[in-house]
Amino acid sequence: MEPAEVVKSEQEWREQLTPAEYAVLRQAGTEPAWRGEYTETKTKGVYECRACGAELFRSDTKFESHCGWPSFFSPLAGDRVILREDRSMGMVRVEVLCARCHSHLGHVFEGEGFPTPTDQRYCINSISLRLVPDETP
Template sequence: MEPVVGATPKVVKSDDEWREELSPAEYAVLREAGTERPWVGEYTDTKTVGVYECRACGAELFRSETKFDSHCGWPSFFSPLAGDRVILREDRSLGGVRTEVLCGTCHSHLGHVFEGEGYNTPTDQRYCINSISLRLTPTDAG
């Protein structure tokens, strides 16, 4: 994975260390910017209230209150948590220009963000995130 210009991850591990901690599928997405197939992720349709964390380092990234049904095959959020929880960078890997979303703590690949698609959300953004990049910690909604 190419480094993020001007940013140093707070969690730094060698490729061997990441491979020891992550499954091959998790490593392929989180560390090699892969994409899981649509409609197979464990969080695509979940309505559980909680906090979504980076599966690689445990950093809190999104809250369930910002998750919405985009019907795209991956979990979608209209906003990450405040601050530098995620980092955005230009991605030209498929011939076009997309905006890649990385964990602000360990710089693992999470997915992509899209704007102007017309979803009825407060930000008009869709953070399209791989389920395998996340871990949901449920919270007591009552």
């Protein structure tokens, strides 16, 4: 894995993030299903990493998966996220990290049969994201 572009000490991350944000972004936690602010949001815009501000996903790749967390079928570009094997919780999953600061975002799943162009579901914690709405003319 390439080194993070944004590097901070754990104390600096703790000062910047709320305890809940820190638990998910820096300790690979998971927010409770159906509790995140973006689970059912339809606002058009760009979803950024809450820790470093990197642009990660566009709202036009967000879809209804009914899983309890925001779901996207693709990041803005492949180099915006890092994928790595996660063997926690007694299963093998693919963890999604922000490529810029290596913060935990969620997991990606394939082959679930959703009618999307990629057949992937980036299941992302709302608390890992910040939505920047498109400007309206």
